[in-house]
Amino acid sequence: MSIQPVLSFPTPLHNTGKLDATFARHGMAQVYFAESLWSMANGVAIDPQGRLLVAAKVGTLDGSRFGLARLLEDGSADMAFGHQGSVIGQFESGFEATAGKVHVLPDGHILLVGLHYENAHRTLPALALFDARGCPVRRFGNNGRRVVRLPGNLSHGVRDSWLPPGLPGAEACDASIQQDGRIVLLANHHFELADHAGMLIRLDSDGELDNTFNGRGFVVVRHLLMNTWLNSVKVQSDGRIMVGGSINFPEEGLLARYHCDGSLDEHFAVDGFMSFKAHGRSVQVSQIVQQGNGDLQCFGSSRDPMHCLSLKLHINGRPDKHCNDGQAQLLEIGRSGCQWTAAQAQPDGSVVTAGATIGGIEADFILGRYRSDGQLDRNFGEGAGWVRTRIGHSLDTATSVAVQTDGNIVVGGYSLDGNYRAMVLRYLG
Numbered sequence: 288m289s290i291q292p293v294l295s296f297p298t299p300l301h302n303t304g305k306l307d308a309t310f311a312r313h314g315m316a317q318v319y320f321a322e323s324l325w326s327m328a329n330g331v332a333i334d335p336q337g338r339l340l341v342a343a344k345v346g347t348l349d350g351s352r353f354g355l356a357r358l359l360e361d362g363s364a365d366m367a368f369g370h371q372g373s374v375i376g377q378f379e380s381g382f383e384a385t386a387g388k389v390h391v392l393p394d395g396h397i398l399l400v401g402l403h404y405e406n407a408h409r410t411l412p413a414l415a416l417f418d419a420r421g422c423p424v425r426r427f428g429n430n431g432r433r434v435v436r437l438p439g440n441l442s443h444g445v446r447d448s449w450l451p452p453g454l455p456g457a458e459a460c461d462a463s464i465q466q467d468g469r470i471v472l473l474a475n476h477h478f479e480l481a482d483h484a485g486m487l488i489r490l491d492s493d494g495e496l497d498n499t500f501n502g503r504g505f506v507v508v509r510h511l512l513m514n515t516w517l518n519s520v521k522v523q524s525d526g527r528i529m530v531g532g533s534i535n536f537p538e539e540g541l542l543a544r545y546h547c548d549g550s551l552d553e554h555f556a557v558d559g560f561m562s563f564k565a566h567g568r569s570v571q572v573s574q575i576v577q578q579g580n581g582d583l584q585c586f587g588s589s590r591d592p593m594h595c596l597s598l599k600l601h602i603n604g605r606p607d608k609h610c611n612d613g614q615a616q617l618l619e620i621g622r623s624g625c626q627w628t629a630a631q632a633q634p635d636g637s638v639v640t641a642g643a644t645i646g647g648i649e650a651d652f653i654l655g656r657y658r659s660d661g662q663l664d665r666n667f668g669e670g671a672g673w674v675r676t677r678i679g680h681s682l683d684t685a686t687s688v689a690v691q692t693d694g695n696i697v698v699g700g701y702s703l704d705g706n707y708r709a710m711v712l713r714y715l716g
Contacts, residue, residue, distance in 0.1 A: 300522065302715045304654065304668035307695055310713035311362030315678060318709035319364060320345045320354045321371040328709035329460070330388040330400075331687040331699035334419075338365060339689075341699055342399055343709045344385035345375050352377055353386035353401045355417065358711065369421030378403040378432050387460030388687075392468070395398035395419050400462040400472060402444070403434045410444040410458060411435060412474045414494060428494035435474070435496075437505055442474045443488055459532075463522040465547075467494035471528055473517045476507075484509040484515035487530055487545065501549030508543060510534050512558045515541065515706055518587075521575045527552055531572035531585055540570035540596075540615075542585060542604065542714065556604030563606075565596055565615040567590045574640075576632040578659060582607065586627040586640055589617055593624030593645060595653075599661030610661035618663070620675060623649050629688045637664060639686035639716075641698045652676040654687040654698055654714055678702045678710060692715065 306314025320326050323345045330342035337360040345354035356373035357365040364372030378383045378401070386401035396416055403413040412435045416427035423431025435442050447457035463474035474486040485508035489500035496504030508530060509515045517532040526547040534541045539562040544555035551559040564570055566589075571588040581602040588596050595618040599610040605611030619625070623646030630640045636659025644651050655673035656664040663672030677683065681704035689697045694716035702708045 291435045298713065303666065304656075304674040305715050307713040307715050309361070311711075314713055315709045316358060316362035316503060318343065318356050318358065318373075318711055320356060320375055320709070323347055323354070323375065325707040326354055326709035327707045328465070328699040328711065329386060329686050331689050331697055331711060332389045332391050333691055333697065334391045334395075335692065339710060339711060340389045340391065340397060341709060342386035342389040342401070347375065350383040351385055351404070353399060353415065354709070355386060355389065355397065355399050355421065356695050356709075357421070362711065362713070367420070374417065374421045374594075376415065376432075378415065378434050384413065385458070385460075387458075388462055390462065390464055392464065396424055398462075398464070398470070400460060402458055402460055404511050405443070405444055406446075406549070407448075408446050410446050411442050411588070412444075412460070412472055412488065414462070414470070414472075414490075414620045416494070417518065426493060433490070433494035435472070435488060435490070437486065437488070438503075439495050441476045441505070441507070442488070443477060445477045451657050456573050459516070459518050461518065462521050463520050463528070465522050465526065469497055470494075471520055471522055473520045475516055482514050483516050483588075485515050485530065485532060487517070487520065487528065487549075489549070498547070506545060506549050507689055509561065510543065512543060518571070518573050529575050529577075529583065531575045531587075537569035538571055539564055540543040540572045540585070540587065540598070542572065542575065542600070544604065554603065561600075561604050563598065563615060565617055570596060570615065573626070573628050574630040576584065576630050576638055578632050578636045578638070579634060582637065584630070584632075584638055584657070584661060586610055586630045586641075588626035589615075594619050594627055595625050595627045595640075595642060595655070597627070597640075597657060599663065607661060612655065618655070618673070620653055620673065621649055621651070622646070625653060627655070628686055631688050631690055633690060639688055639690055639696055641685040641700075642682040643700070647681060647682060648708050650682040650684060652678070652698060652712060653686070654688070654696065674714070676712060679704060683710075
């Protein structure tokens with residue numbers, strides 16, 4: 288175990304980790320959603336033309352909606368997309384909604400993944416499919432939109448309306464796309480307070496439950512009959528499916544792996560599951576990535592105090608003893624805590640991570656880079672391996688990250704200064 292404090296390092300020979308002054312205004316773009324009151328960017332992706340797609344939760348006079356915006360490569364709104372550069376909508380008429388992730392599919396269509404707010408307390412996983420102009424793809428689900436309902440209300444989750452901004456909440460939303468176009472996504476069924484079970488769900492490319500997956504389209508993920516919570520799903524290059532989150536209370540980090548037919552991969556870690564703490568502290572896994580050699584890395588945060596967390600594993604789920612003796616690494620940034628919320632692996636084996644510091648106006652974007660061996664890349668961010676960005680006198684939270692073909696790094700999130708503002712920042716890679 289290592290806890291890496293904030294230190295001073297020599298000035299680097301290059302500008303990696305600095306804001307790209309050619310992007311929008313000094314490297315920062317506010318994402319506008321026509322006729323909205325406020326917005327929070329939760330996901331970001333890059334299409335083959337280099338345009339940026341932003342998934343968001345958007346406030347309107349009638350409540351929250353999902354938002355999907357497209358920016359040109361310079362950070363300006365793409366006025367050819369949707370209405371004045373964005374789409375605002377619901378998964379079902381008369382209900383509130385939010386968007387969490389966005390994926391660009393090989394055929395050019397855009398898959399938006401989010402949550403349908405069934406009432407003030409319950410959520411359901413939901414998706415919408417758009418063409419390259421921002422118009423619904425009618426063959427998908429119900430005229431382009433799909434709310435996923437499982438038997439026994441097993442896809443019902445909890446709506447989170449009380450946690451302070453920047454802290455991990457109860458509204459988990461993630462999806463991964465298989466090479467054959469099928470969609471793997473997650474939900475967390477709420478039985479009662481502090482008692483959840485994760486749901487791993489697979490849909491076909493038209494949005495219908497894929498009954499070839501575990502014979503019913505979903506798998507209940509529950510380890511040792513403990514409270515089990517999922518945050519992340521990742522389809523590996525070989526088709527097997529990784530999920531990550533936490534079990535128990537206080538939390539232990541959780542990783543599990545399933546075969547493409549929905550059966551548990553019992554050769555992963557111990558009987559398909561791995562749980563861990565960080566130096567006795569509770570852990571939450573937010574993101575899993577796979578490197579080119581098959582190795583895995585997971586990112587998230589510890590608790591009490593909250594620090595950024597990373598852990599490197601071999602493909603079989605065993606910790607990499609060559610990286611911090613196989614123990615989780617903790618990184619301390621800021622006085623009130625910090626967390627990694629998103630990560631993306633690069634062709635060279637490095638991993639770019641994004642997250643935020645915690646605590647009022649101390650809450651800022653943070654961006655880091657790890658080498659293929661799992662250690663912080665000291666060639667990034669003026670020798671620290673990370674950078675911290677304050678947008679203004681505001682509470683700023685980074686939620687997502689994507690890397691352009693030229694190596695520059697795009698980070699999505701939001702800033703709270705009176706109202707929430709969806710933000711996209713670009714850094715030199």
